[in-house]
């Protein structure tokens with residue numbers, strides 16, 4: 088059963104469309120991430136679920152109950168805000184107790200609940216502090232505990248990690264995920280960080296300009312992106328526009344010719360190829376010729392930017408062993424690129440779409 | 447070398463500025479202890495007799511009590527009204543908010559004497575109409591001083607509201623609090639520094655007001671500043687300095703106490 092169901096949800100601010108036709112189900116105990124570039128409507132969607140934004144159209148169901156027009160206090164969602172939004176004049180314990188008080192819980196029961204929630208986030212020793220006496224990471228955990236204490240039907244998080252440093256971020260990410268799984272919380276999380284989405288979520292929703300482009304597991308989105316935007320947004324991707332001719336060859340706009348899978352339909356298309364699926368060899372004559380324009384060493388991975396007839400191609404691979412001829416490659420060297428045709432995906436051509444981060 | 451010289455120069459300036467600000471205060475406090483009637487340096491000796499003299503004169507004692515009463519009640523009435531107005535100004539989507547704002551801040555721009563004269567004329571009409579005394583009554587003075595407190599309250603509270611994180615209020619609603627509970631438990635406490643500062647300012651504004659009050663007092667009732675002015679018409683001796691010293695002390699204590707609750711430097 089879907090614990091949270093959005094159907095045909097839309098929000099217009101005057102003439103501006105922030106969210107359009109969003110259909111989404113979050114199952115009981117599932118963590119779904121809303122992923123997309125800045126301004127695509129993630130926060131607006133989340134705020135509609137929490138009840139802070141009145142939808143222009145559509146319906147929101149929580150646990151089968153229509154809450155589209157219910158006020159925020161009657162929705163039983165637990166939200167963690169990007170700025171944490173702790174009550175500055177209340178101690179950590181009072182912050183966490185607030186939701187329990189609103190539920191008219193008795194004093195003893197409330198204290199028990201506060202203690203449990205603070206233990207979950209390992210902050211029970213700081214219960215009497217004021218929020219401003221805590222570090223950013225600790226404040227973030229108080230915000231989590233406060234939302235968790237009321238045991239909400241739907242747990243909502245709006246970029247909860249964006250104010251933390253990189254190390255803390257990956258730590259808290261794991262903490263949130265394990266808490267969510269342990270407590271079986273139905274969760275909707277907003278992020279624009281694809282790594283965050285990939286590591287935490289059961290399923291991802293990729294949004295762009297107010298629309299949902301694709302919903303799926305990390306693997307589905309990575310292996311079978313529905314369009315060039317998703318391919319470019321989830322992981323990196325070489326995206327080349329052109330067309331498939333009746334002979335089954337992909338002709339790029341700049342005159343290149345690539346082999347494509349046999350069943351490909353002729354017509355305009357976008358050729359998509361993940362950088363780790365491309366093999367690179369020194370010298371010419373083994374595949375598509377190109378010239379190295381940049382090399383980036385990333386530790387476990389090396390990235391080569393290869394110039395093919397004026398177009399940049401991204402190739403990534405683990406750093407080559409010491410005795411490999413690839414080891415001596417430098418900027419300006421001639422190389423050839425090859426790939427398995429099965430790794431190529433042809434995506435629908437969209438004239439005006441923003442095609443992700445890679446060329 | 448340059449840096450040291452510049453720093454010394456800067457410190458010198460700061461010291462000078464403080465001296466200019468505090469000179470009158472120091473002067474008044476000193477004079478209040480001088481023995482001779484007509485102030486001259488050096489003093490013939492030091493005495494507390496001017497304080498005793500002030501204490502002996504009924505118009506000062508009565509003026510002092512009146513001023514305290516008026517300032518306290520005007521603050522109690524004006525601050526809630528000003529706070530409500532500030533909330534409406536900052537929070538509601540009302541059209542014409544700009545005009546409303548100017549109207550509320552108006553009394554700050556109009557000279558006190560003009561305000562006083564206008565109020566006096568209004569009071570006289572109202573007296574004729576209602577057949578009831580208003581000028582020179584406690585009620586009339588409190589009403590007039592309430593007008594003094596509102597602009598300050600609106601300004602200070604609106605400023606504190608603008609800096610307020612609305613997400614905290616949303617978080618409270620999300621945790622199940624209804625709008626009134628959100629206001630009482632979250633918004634109001636977060637506005638506290640602004641309200642405390644506004645109360646203090648209002649109190650001082652009213653307590654030391656002379657220009658507006660001057661036109662509204664009468665034989666029945668006066669305030670301390672007006673009593674001081676009247677005294678000055680007959681005599682010049684350090685009694686006034688003694689009264690002023692007491693006033694300075696009172697305001698100083700008030701600010702120190704307020705500062706214990708909210709750091710004034712954060713709201714002003």
Ligand SMILES: Nc1ncnc2c1ncn2[C@@H]1O[C@H](COP(=O)(O)OP(=O)(O)OP(=O)(O)O)[C@@H](O)[C@H]1O
Pocket residue numbers: 100103104105123124125126127128129130131132279
């Ligand atoms: N109150 C509002 N009034 C008018 N336009 C708004 C309002 N709130 C959001 N928008 C617009 O709606 C669109 C979506 O905003 P939203 O905050 O949902 O984006 P987002 O996906 O959360 O972006 P980010 O990653 O930057 O937080 C934006 O174009 C924004 O300008």
Ligand SMILES: [Mg+2]
Pocket residue numbers: 129130131
């Ligand atoms: Mg956002």
